[in-house]
Amino acid sequence: MKHFEMARPTDLKEASSLLGKDLGEARLLAGGMDLLGELKDHIIEPNRLVNLKSVRNLDYIDPKGGNLRLGALVTLTEIAGHADIRKRYTALAEAAEVVGSPQIRNIGTLGGNLCQRPRCWYYRDEHVHCLKKGGNHCFAVNGQNQYHAILGGGPCFIVHPSDLAPALIALDAQVKIVSAAGSRDVPLEKFFILPAEDPHRENILQPGEIVSEVSVPEPEAGVKSAYLKQREKESFDWSLSACAAALEMDGRACRNARLVLGGVAPAPWRAAEAEKALQGKTIDEAAALQAAEAAVRDATSLEHNGYKVPLTKAVVQMAILKAAGA
């Protein structure tokens, strides 16, 4: 990898200043699980890494006082193993425990999981100058696109790899974004962007901005949630399709639903039509199927990823039933 300078800021403002205004110059390092791969594969070649781990007190899990507050440096293992999260924010714990491998979960962080770059094999190949890297076309369109997007794709067809993001969006989380200039709170759902807006990035972070915290509101009474991930291998593999479901239940009836898909779109994908389809319904196989059908109604496929449509339908249906405990 290209030689770089390692900066060790002691607070977020300093970290932001060290990141500067040019993404090509400096990158943020947390767990490094994704960043190291990008550096070693020469996908990015910054001159400076800013090590967020030298900033203290970013690894808290604070479930007290209504909102669940999570520092950006909390590891996936910590989230997966937290009893309170598992009980009240089940989808989040379930999502954290199916990320990568135990080693990755021990080192990988919440912030890193949300900000990781796509796994698209064209993007990850140094010698392929694709649209995402500033080239002029997406090689997935006419290439090996079995893992690519069926929703929200174009002109780039990556899928967002995060497992935590769908779960957190289903749970209505907010992210705190800080920079030298100040901080802002953004609903996580608004954090991600589609390639149509900008194919070169996957979120709204501006240079110098850092995700410092995620907060999740206290679930309404009766909210049950679940995360379901389908992959080719049951261990150490990426989603072919995933769904986080948070259902506000009143007995067997669903008052409100939030359904968010992973692995099928360039950003975590809110299945709004499917949510509507569940409203007021008694959750059973038929209702879940109806919602699942709505979730993929707008799906379009490339040459090799058509299977992701029925797969996603199945995943949504199963996630709804799992969340409802039906």
Next chain:
Amino acid sequence: MAKKVKIIVNEAGHPVEKEIEVQDDVNLAWGSPKDLKYLGHRITRIDGPEKVTGRARYTYDINLPGLLYGRILRSPHAHARIRGIDTSPASALPGVKAVLVLNDRTVRYAGDEIAAVAAISPETAEDAIRLIKVDYEVMPHVVEEAAAMQPDAPKVHGERPNVNPGNPEAQGDIEAAFQEADGVVEGTYYVPVRAHSCLESHGAVARWDDDQHLTVWCSTQGIFSVHEELYRYFNLPAGNVRVICHHMGGGFGSKFGAGVEGVACARLAREAKAPVKLMLTREEEQLSAGNAPSAMAKIRAAAKKDGTMVAFDLEGSGTGGLGGAGVPMPYIYQPQTFRVRQSDVYINASEARAFRAPGHPQASAIMEQLMDDLAEKIGIDPMEFRKKNDPNPVRQKEYDLGAERIGWSRRSPTPGAGSGPVKRGMGLGSSTWGGGGGPGTKATLKISRDGSIEISTGSQDLGTGTRTFMAAIVADEFGLPIGAVTALLGDTKYGYSGGSGGSTTAASVSPAIKTAASDARARFLAIVASAMKVKPESLELTGGKVVLKSNPAKSLSWKEACARLGMDGITANGEWVESLQGSGVAGCQFAEVEVDTRTGRVNVLRLVAVHDCGYILNRTGVESQINGGVIMGIGIALTEERIMDNQTGRQVNPNLEEYKLPGPKEIPAIEVILLDNPTGKVSGIAESPIIPTAGAIANAVYNAIGVRVRELPITPRKVLDALAKKGGSA
């Protein structure tokens, strides 16, 4: 029959030469496990503790004073002419000690070697190769088989056509046979290219002891083939090159030679005048260091109602990248008439290498699916259909054993009959292999006066347990605990042994160990008997003692007995003999799977593996080999495939992230049934168990869902696409 050997005994304080008779090698037998402590039993791997504690030194772990690190520059283009190479920026980089050009003409796949460097750190070496300037004239490429077969496709090998038709094979009047048949099936089956994916990548550490003497640690299946390759390349006397491989992390047929990387490593070391370590990166390993050819088979076959297979017509092709392909067809079955036409298709991808049972897993996967298709067509149980058409008596027995264990009678004869979205099915597949050894292995057994006992041969232990059975044979011969025996291998300073491939190692090495041990035992008994003033026949070796049968009180401990040897101890040499080993192993496997028709996911629930390998040296070792074969077979069935992109000419998955090896959760309960043959000869087991797995699983999937996925691996995509096509679930 007996042969005479000379020994020296001490008589009245003087050494005296004596001639004794020892058992002739051809009369040796392994002996019944009933009478033995180790052979035929479960033996714990003797190098296990070394491996699990990390003390075992693999090539990767060899570090020498002043060691440099090598790296190879590879072509990013699938096909290009090299107009020029400028290595001077690399040479000028501080820390770079040697730069070599390996190829300055034409590159034929993305990953083809161009240059190599050695530098003071791996990072510097990587920086250096990136500084080398190559002027490429990019040429058209083709990396997909179907595209390569088109008449206007870019040519991979200059003017040579991309399609090389092999010699057709035929027997009988096939058209007449089709006319008479009761059932005819047609189908196109496909097994893709797979990568060996050795967990320890290819590579070497080379040290020039002076400008005429070279020592190389190499991750290899054949220290003597690497040895020959290197002494010839450097034009050195054979004795001046030493090759060492104490432990290695997987070869599977891809590690017989020094390879481009091994030769480059030794060249760099010579040029830099310092030892060099050059191990391939994971990406290089997946791209360049071994793959198995694909197999596409368009088959039309026919049978009669009584289960006789009357006709088999195959038109097939496969790609071995820049190299050839081809699989043995119609594999283990004997249709009354057949016609087989197979061609090699060249593409711009690295050349195929031997891969654990070359051609057989592909042949079996295709043939076993066809057998099920045909059995269904004529309405006969697939196992009965096999029994009718498989002439092998061993497998006939194995079919029954496996069927009973898995509960074949529970199998629904109607494919896809299960209710609910998650369906179960069963299937079977078969294998054949040689497993015999070859002449040449030389072993030496040394006993010293301090009681140490050492067996050595220049074989190598691929992780298959060669060391362990070497020690076990000697331990049983002398009635010693296995821990008392030191087994040495993996060094060309020991006697010659061949490469470890094709399941040949056990059958090549064990007879030489046995003959050395038997010879040493006779000498040992003669000398000790002479010292004890008794007849050798009156002694027996048991429980770590030399026991005088008539008066056990006069027994000697092993150490006491060894102290009675002369200063030179005992050295006995053994050589391979044909009579202790045999060839021709058979196997079959039964799979039970669960398929979720909503998600397309296949879950293998159970796998029953029935195999024979003649006389079993180490039961645990054999079972472990079978487990490994089955796991690789699951990869063929469900997860593994090299994926090429024709736009860029590049492999999109040269890593273990998207080239998917089965993980722990893909591995079912594997139940091994060994067809014991305690009076038999030693045969190898390594290849046979990888062969039947994919066919068994593919058939089980069909039995579960009623739709045939004829293209491996059977991923959720293929299952869902097949179900959608049928109009089933989507």
